[in-house]
Amino acid sequence: xxKSTRRNLIKNAAVLGLGTVAADTIFLSARKAPAVAQKAxxxxxxxxxxxKQKTTTSGAVINFEIGGNGPGLLLLHGYPQTHIMWRxxxxxxxxxxxxxxxxxxxxxxxxxxxxxxxxxxxxxxxxAQDQVQVMENLGFKKFAVVGHDRGGRVGHRMxxxxxxxxxxxxxLDIVPTYKLYHAVTKEFATAYWHWFFLIQPxxxxxxxxxxxxxxxxxxxxxxxxxxxxxEQAFAEYLRCFSDPATIHASCExxxxxxxxxxxxxxxxxxxxxxxxxLALWAEQGVMQPLFNVLDTWKERASTVEGKxxxxxxxxxxxxxxxxxxxxxxxxx
Numbered sequence: 001x002x003k004s005t006r007r008n009l010i011k012n013a014a015v016l017g018l019g020t021v022a023a024d025t026i027f028l029s030a031r032k033a034p035a036v037a038q039k040a041x042x043x044x045x046x047x048x049x050x051x052k053q054k055t056t057t058s059g060a061v062i063n064f065e066i067g068g069n070g071p072g073l074l075l076l077h078g079y080p081q082t083h084i085m086w087r088x089x090x091x092x093x094x095x096x097x098x099x100x101x102x103x104x105x106x107x108x109x110x111x112x113x114x115x116x117x118x119x120x121x122x123x124x125x126x127x128a129q130d131q132v133q134v135m136e137n138l139g140f141k142k143f144a145v146v147g148h149d150r151g152g153r154v155g156h157r158m159x160x161x162x163x164x165x166x167x168x169x170x171x172l173d174i175v176p177t178y179k180l181y182h183a184v185t186k187e188f189a190t191a192y193w194h195w196f197f198l199i200q201p202x203x204x205x206x207x208x209x210x211x212x213x214x215x216x217x218x219x220x221x222x223x224x225x226x227x228x229x230x231e232q233a234f235a236e237y238l239r240c241f242s243d244p245a246t247i248h249a250s251c252e253x254x255x256x257x258x259x260x261x262x263x264x265x266x267x268x269x270x271x272x273x274x275x276x277x278l279a280l281w282a283e284q285g286v287m288q289p290l291f292n293v294l295d296t297w298k299e300r301a302s303t304v305e306g307k308x309x310x311x312x313x314x315x316x317x318x319x320x321x322x323x324x325x326x327x328x329x330x331x332x
Contacts, residue, residue, distance in 0.1 A: 068094025078149020
């Protein structure tokens with residue numbers, strides 16, 4: 001599966017701006033990644049005491065785990081991850097909440113529906129509808145939502161489309177999609193190059209990513225501090241992302257963001273999120289240098305608070321304790 005030589009990886013790393021040291025890290029890890037990924041499925045329990053389930057919504061089959069007792073709390077992952085990104089925080093949150101951690105449609109072990117016209121099948125509206133139905137099927141008519149990255153964008157749409165269902169919303173290291181696409185700068189395009197790569201017509205990005213999935217995933221995760229992503233977690237991400245259907249679906253997620261999602265957002269520019277919102281961002285990320293995150297969310301929500309947390313973009317994996325402190329304070 002892994003065919004690139006070290007020399008080719010260094011050339012690829014130069015294109016990505018990663019450097020020789022990063023290329024060596026990717027090379028050494030990726031050589032053993034396929035074998036590790038092959039062993040990952042079904043051998044690691046990332047959430048002891050949680051129950052694994054699947055439920056059918058009006059548009060997809062959603063894979064999720066559930067644990068704990070108390071009010072409903074929905075945790076939504078980002079790209080290119082799955083629900084296991086919450087492994088360092090969900091067990092602690094389950095001491096106070098019934099924690100539901102799904103794979104978004106198109107990701108992990110959830111189904112990969114067709115994209116439909118104008119990528120509607122991967123609109124945040126469709127993805128939010130899935131998760132509301134998951135919670136309804138579990139008996140939660142109202143619940144809190146925490147979304148990282150893509151999951152935060154799903155949470156944003158959910159809070160608008162299903163205002164009665166979302167009691168509180170926490171968004172991690174994002175600003176609204178509409179704001180980003182209407183304030184593009186060289187700095188944003190450089191830091192978030194994948195936004196513009198993944199929206200290219202199929203099968204261009206799918207083919208390039210699929211030619212070396214290990215290398216691509218490692219390049220995405222280099223922003224995580226050493227030790228934040230253990231080998232077993234990477235193996236599980238690799239297992240899921242090695243599926244060509246997942247690669248295509250995740251591209252459709254971004255294509256929807258650059259098309260139908262913008263239409264939905266434009267129609268709601270005069271509406272604000274009514275529930276309390278917590279916006280958290282990474283001190284070592286790029287959101288705050290590019291935008292005033294707190295002020296940006298105040299444009300879109302009536303009640304907003306927030307702060308920076310130590311670490312980089314992948315806050316639930318890199319800064320779990322700091323994140324837990326803020327979530328416990330906000331949610332309770």
